[in-house]
Amino acid sequence: MAARADARSRALQARAVELTPGGVHSNVRLTGPSVFFERGKGAWLWDADGNDYVDYLLGQGPNFLGHAHDDVITAVDAAMRRGGVFGSQHVLENEAGELFLDSIGWADRVRFCVSGTEADQAALRLARAVTGRTKIIRFEGHYHGWLDNVLIKTVDGVTGPASAGQSAHQLDDSIILGFNDAEALAAVLAERGAEVAAVILEPMMCNSGAILPVDGYLQRVRELCTEHGAMLIFDEVITGFRLALGGAAERFGVTPDLAVYGKAMAGGWPVAALAGRAEPMARFAADVNHSGTFNSSVPACAAVSAAITVLRQEPPYQRIEEHGTRLMDGLRKLGADHDLPLRVQGLPAAFHVGFGAGDGPVRDYAGLTALDLHRYADLVPILVxxxxxVAPRGIWYVSAAHGDSELTAVLERLDAALTAAERG
Ligand SMILES: Cc1ncc(COP(=O)(O)O)c(C=O)c1O
Structure with missing residues (x-):
């Protein structure tokens, strides 16, 4: 295969670093190859040098319907022509709220905002207000945004701040446990339950290893929260609308007290949401502040309604399940054919690819870091x-736009990439 053309991407990157630190506007993009894309449609991307890519990153998740979905574009275009934001309510808000709440099924009220980071903050503030407590229990490897009070990293079993300049003291109210260990949670709640406002978690640990909850774990977490009067917050920014229309709550049959959504809910548009039952959520209309100039903007509401309507009228879940299953199997077979210890785990809509010995699924962050994560990260530029x-951290997302031709393309390209990697 001829070397991929990249002159224009390289020139753009050279200019970008003169304009913005690292040439990127989000630190997540500092890892991996610097490709400048020109456009995306469906499951495909085209870069500034004319190369095409079959996309299994989906912009880190939001393009669950595929890029530039016609219904979302039409709805957002029509909405934008009527204005964007009015400093007041507008006529598209109720439809978006109704469709959203009907879809997730368990909540009475929703607040829309712009990013998952801020929706998580609103959830934590509300939980503290409702319970009158301050401590938050959360888990190694789970991501709840980039702000000081939630950004963590675990190195050699010790968890702490993940960024220079981050106030470590802001993590004082966090109690950080291992995922999938209900007994550790039970022990902490038995001792300190009266201080705990909330337990927050990704119901499936998508950000680190696409790690599924073990059988009964989420049910036990639910019971423990109820027993100790702590609010259970599901961070469904990745799982919401992806694992099922009703997200992880529907897929795993466990209902949280509050849940945060983002990414897949709006066809690629920047929208997030916090949902909950009427009583706690009423505090936002009383004494808990949650604000934002761009919350529930006209195009955002149009995008939410259009995307959710597509998901309800043409549910892609079965197709995604089949595509993802065939792709996961194909990856495993290619690993075996190339004699590589390739490990694939998760669900067809969101799975993790890495290198490492052993057969069973990884259950927690310690297990994930025991894999050879560098080896996969080194493979990614060859895949690109x-x-x-795809991204160096190993997550693969499947969208409603992935079909047979994408499956054929990705498996052929993977085979060629693994052959090239062997040659070194
Ligand atoms: C589980 C989870 N929560 C919160 C966030 C933060 O969302 P945003 O990047 O929209 O601020 C992310 C982002 O990837 C996420 O995966």
Whole structure:
């Protein structure tokens, strides 16, 4: 295969670093190859040098319907022509709220905002207000945004701040436990339950390893929260609308007290949401502040309604399940064919690819870091060179737009990439 053209991407990157630190506007993009894209449609991307990529990153998740979905574009375009934000309510808000709440099924009220980071903050503030307590229990490897009071990293079993300049003291109210260990949670709640406002978690640990909850774990977390009067917050920014229309709560049959959504809910548009039952959520209309100039903007509401309508009228879940299953199996077979210890785990809509010995699924962050994560990260530039767009951290997302031709393309490209990697 001819080397991928990249002159224009390289020139754009050279200019970008003169304009913005690292040439990127989000630190997550500092890892991996610097590709400048020109456009995306469906499951495909085209870069500034004319190369095509079959996309399994989906912009880190939001393009669950595929890029530039016609219904979302039409709705957002029509909405924008009537204005964007009015400093007041507008006529598209109720439809978006109704469709959203009907879809997730368990909540009475929703607040829309712009990013998952801020929706998580609103959830934590509300939980503290409702319970009158301050401590938050959360878990290694789970991501709840980039702000000081939630950004953590675990190195050699010790968890602490993840960024220079981060006030470590802001983590004082966090109690950080291992995922999938209900007994550790039970022990902490038995001792300190009266201080705990909330337990927050990704119901499936998508950000680190696409790790599923073990059988009965989420049910036990639910019971423990109820027993100790702590609010259970599901961070469904990745799982919401992806694992099922009703997200992880529906898929795993466990109902939280509050849940945070983002990414897949709006066809690629920047929208997030916090949902909950009427009584706690009423505090936002009383004494708990949650604000934002761009919350529930006209195009955002149009995008939410359009995307959710597509998900309800043409549910893609079965197709995604089949595509993702065939892709996961194909990856495993290619690993075996190339004699590589490739590990694939998770669900077809969101799975993790890495290298490491052993067969069973990884259950927690310690298990994930025991894998050879560097080896996969080193493979990613070769995958990108062969026209597969994925991220170094190993997550693969499948969209409603992935079909047979994408499956054929990605498996052929993977085979060629693994052959190139072997040659070194
Ligand atoms: C589980 C989870 N929560 C919160 C966030 C933060 O969302 P945002 O990047 O929209 O601020 C993310 C982002 O990836 C996420 O995966």
């Amino acid at each position: 060179d062969h026209g597969i767009w």
